[in-house]
Amino acid sequence: MEDLVTMPDSCDQGKSPWTFRVDRMAADDVALVGNQCMLGNGYVGYRGTLEEYSSDQLVGCMLNGVYDQVPGKWRETVNAPNGLFTRIEGAGEMSRHQLELNIRKGRLRRDSTVAMPFGVVTIQSERFVSHDNVHLICMSYSVRPSESGAVVVHTGIDREVWDINGPHLGDFEISEVGEVLCVSATTQELGITVAVSEVIDCPFEVSVAGSTRTVTFEAEAGRTYGFTKYVSIYTSLDCDAPVDESIRCCREAKAAGYDSLGVAHDERWENHWRDCDVEIEGDDEAQFALRYSLYQIQLAAPRHSETVSIPARALSGQVYKGAVFWDTEMFMTPVFTLTDPSVARNLILYRYHTLPGALAKAKEYGYKGAFYAWEGQEGGKEACTHFNVTDVFTGRPMRTYFRDKQIHISADIVYAIWQYVELTGDDSVLVEGAAEVMVECARFFYSYAYFKEDKDRYELIDVTGPDEYHERVGNNSYTNRMVKHCMDATLAALKRLEELDPDGYEDLDTKTGFVKELSRWARFSERLYIPKPAESSRIIPQFDGYETLEDVSVQALKERVLNPNEYLGGGSGLATTTKVLKQADVVLMLNLFPNDHELDVVRKNWEYYEPRTEHGSSLSACAYAMVGATIGRADWAYDYFMKTATVDLTGNSKQYVGTLYIGGTHPAANGGSWLSAVYGFAGLSANAESISCKPSLPSKWKSMRFTVRWRGDRYAVHVTQEKGTVLKCKEVVKV
Numbered sequence: 001m002e003d004l005v006t007m008p009d010s011c012d013q014g015k016s017p018w019t020f021r022v023d024r025m026a027a028d029d030v031a032l033v034g035n036q037c038m039l040g041n042g043y044v045g046y047r048g049t050l051e052e053y054s055s056d057q058l059v060g061c062m063l064n065g066v067y068d069q070v071p072g073k074w075r076e077t078v079n080a081p082n083g084l085f086t087r088i089e090g091a092g093e094m095s096r097h098q099l100e101l102n103i104r105k106g107r108l109r110r111d112s113t114v115a116m117p118f119g120v121v122t123i124q125s126e127r128f129v130s131h132d133n134v135h136l137i138c139m140s141y142s143v144r145p146s147e148s149g150a151v152v153v154h155t156g157i158d159r160e161v162w163d164i165n166g167p168h169l170g171d172f173e174i175s176e177v178g179e180v181l182c183v184s185a186t187t188q189e190l191g192i193t194v195a196v197s198e199v200i201d202c203p204f205e206v207s208v209a210g211s212t213r214t215v216t217f218e219a220e221a222g223r224t225y226g227f228t229k230y231v232s233i234y235t236s237l238d239c240d241a242p243v244d245e246s247i248r249c250c251r252e253a254k255a256a257g258y259d260s261l262g263v264a265h266d267e268r269w270e271n272h273w274r275d276c277d278v279e280i281e282g283d284d285e286a287q288f289a290l291r292y293s294l295y296q297i298q299l300a301a302p303r304h305s306e307t308v309s310i311p312a313r314a315l316s317g318q319v320y321k322g323a324v325f326w327d328t329e330m331f332m333t334p335v336f337t338l339t340d341p342s343v344a345r346n347l348i349l350y351r352y353h354t355l356p357g358a359l360a361k362a363k364e365y366g367y368k369g370a371f372y373a374w375e376g377q378e379g380g381k382e383a384c385t386h387f388n389v390t391d392v393f394t395g396r397p398m399r400t401y402f403r404d405k406q407i408h409i410s411a412d413i414v415y416a417i418w419q420y421v422e423l424t425g426d427d428s429v430l431v432e433g434a435a436e437v438m439v440e441c442a443r444f445f446y447s448y449a450y451f452k453e454d455k456d457r458y459e460l461i462d463v464t465g466p467d468e469y470h471e472r473v474g475n476n477s478y479t480n481r482m483v484k485h486c487m488d489a490t491l492a493a494l495k496r497l498e499e500l501d502p503d504g505y506e507d508l509d510t511k512t513g514f515v516k517e518l519s520r521w522a523r524f525s526e527r528l529y530i531p532k533p534a535e536s537s538r539i540i541p542q543f544d545g546y547e548t549l550e551d552v553s554v555q556a557l558k559e560r561v562l563n564p565n566e567y568l569g570g571g572s573g574l575a576t577t578t579k580v581l582k583q584a585d586v587v588l589m590l591n592l593f594p595n596d597h598e599l600d601v602v603r604k605n606w607e608y609y610e611p612r613t614e615h616g617s618s619l620s621a622c623a624y625a626m627v628g629a630t631i632g633r634a635d636w637a638y639d640y641f642m643k644t645a646t647v648d649l650t651g652n653s654k655q656y657v658g659t660l661y662i663g664g665t666h667p668a669a670n671g672g673s674w675l676s677a678v679y680g681f682a683g684l685s686a687n688a689e690s691i692s693c694k695p696s697l698p699s700k701w702k703s704m705r706f707t708v709r710w711r712g713d714r715y716a717v718h719v720t721q722e723k724g725t726v727l728k729c730k731e732v733v734k735v
């Protein structure tokens with residue numbers, strides 16, 4: 001974390017640090033700091049930019065699940081106009097500046113000294129994106145001039161927000177209703193209305209022009225003058241009258257006041273921490289990094305709706321088109337399954353609501369069932385294009401096969417659903433749509449597979465596994481194993497549905513006609529080829545023919561690179577003809593199916609694939625951390641854990657693929673940090689029958705404590721270097 005992040009002294013609650021400070025203010029830092037100091041509540045993500053910033057400094061107020069496409073450009077999430085915009089007239093360069101993010105409470109404070117025509121002014125602000133009311137953002141703002149005189153502050157709603165493929169909003173309308181200002185606009189493609197209202201509580205003279213207020217007062221040198229501001233956002237996806245709703249919300253917020261709204265917000269955060277916190281004794285750096293990761297993932301958790309999910313860059317911007325990937329099911333949902341199942345439930349049902357897109361995609365390719373989008377947007381629409389990367393040398397778009405061949409996404413979704421059902425005991429999700437998702441995914445895989453008469457087995461050929469550098473391979477071990485799990489889990493889920501809700505079972509059959517396919521699916525699962533460890537080496541081949549590729553180290557491969565942003569995969573990528581893989585693939589599979597192989601096989605594969613993995617994706621390191629801990633190499637695992645847990649603190653991640661900017665926050669890594677700590681170091685193991693732990697702590701960790709929710713009850717887990725205990729808590733927790 002070096003000089004980017006000052007490890008805090010201590011915050012006002014508890015003995016461990018919960019805040020970090022950033023004092024960077026150069027123009028080059030705005031992207032990183034904007035990510036580091038994010039606020040959000042699953043409905044909206046607000047970047048950590050300063051009040052006076054505008055589109056050039058990447059101000060983003062990203063609305064989860066609101067997408068728009070400008071003709072000829074990529075569809076992406078919409079940023080709402082910036083209701084926190086505030087600027088002091090005459091303010092110049094900052095001479096001193098600090099942002100302090102309190103991750104325990106989701107509050108961001110600013111303290112800056114800024115040059116004025118006469119003297120300087122100290123600006124202090126605090127903001128929070130309410131966790132009590134997802135439509136509300138609150139800010140308090142104050143100034144303290146060094147010289148007496150008139151101070152003029154402009155504050156209002158600014159349209160100049162970050163757009164990668166915009167502009168998305170048009171037909172702007174400004175209204176002033178009583179003391180509330182409102183800007184509404186509509187998206188280009190679907191005509192969604194976005195309404196942003198704001199009101200201020202201010203004792204000074206205020207005039208309004210357009211969507212900006214001007215606050216004027218005579219200030220005495222050294223005295224502090226301030227106001228509070230309430231911003232509310234609604235869209236026509238939320239309600240019929242978003243303008244009215246946002247105005248009403250602002251009025252109510254002003255009446256309630258900043259402090260009381262803050263108390264309600266803080267209470268919600270206390271609940272989140274009660275559910276997800278992990279205490280690490282003996283390693284403050286790891287402690288903070290893990291908590292920070294949990295903070296980031298909480299910002300994007302959709303508690304309010306099952307029609308949105310968590311995009312690959314969370315709500316930090318339009319990067320990756322604001323789309324939802326397999327990242328959610330493999331690295332985020334499992335965290336919520338054990339900490340806050342209601343969020344996991346929403347994430348799962350999101351896939352039910354987006355099933356139409358997955359059915360359409362399978363059909364487009366000539367398959368049956370549900371082929372989920374690689375980059376999913378509203379309704380499950382596929383956002384990934386056929387030419388998704390631009391070659392840095394020629395400037396030409398490259399044909400990539402992420403969209404066409406990463407079929408594992410449908411199996412990943414089923415994995416998350418079944419894990420949720422098993423670990424929470426909440427079968428009702430099957431009735432409410434998850435069983436239908438499973439049926440359609442199973443049906444898709446059956447239609448995708450080939451039966452090879454000569455080998456008497458089913459195979460999955462022409463696929464891309466998690467390692468995207470090797471496209472269109474045969475029998476990717478991860479994919480085949482996940483598909484087998486998909487078939488088995490679907491059969492088990494349907495059996496359960498039949499017992500639980502015979503009418504629902506029949507209705508599902510009437511709707512989808514699955515019953516006649518069940519025996520085929522069982523046979524497919526039995527005869528699906530699962531690559532085995534080689535006789536002598538015990539290495540599981542990543543795919544057919546992997547062993548014939550050039551064996552070169554990651555380091556040696558990197559020496560061949562001509563342009564730091566060149567894409568290593570695809571048709572002509574440097575890694576394509578070598579064994580170098582982008583991210584955990586076989587190792588991820590070993591982690592998901594820990595009972596498939598003896599520990600010795602797991603260890604040999606970890607050791608084999610580790611030096612060949614580039615970790616070109618932020619999803620990779622946590623898989624190596626988890627498996628590393630399982631094989632008793634906690635200290636190897638530790639480095640991978642820290643790499644995962646600090647990715648959004650340090651900003652050490654790939655920023656470009658080809659010419660495509662991919663910066664932002666990394667919720668999969670954030671979730672992966674918790675998974676590494678809990679499943680890896682604490683060695684938690686849970687299924688429908690039992691829950692236990694077998695710790696393998698890094699040498700400097702004395703102990704870990706956390707709670708999980710398992711099958712309706714809360715359990716306290718305490719592990720030390722020597723042993724682990726899992727004890728049922730007295731309180732009753734409803735899923």
Ligand code: BGC
Pocket residue numbers: 312320325326327466468582583616617618619668
């Ligand atoms: C990774 C994918 C991941 C995507 C979004 C890519 O770099 O290879 O596995 O889903 O980023 O995080």
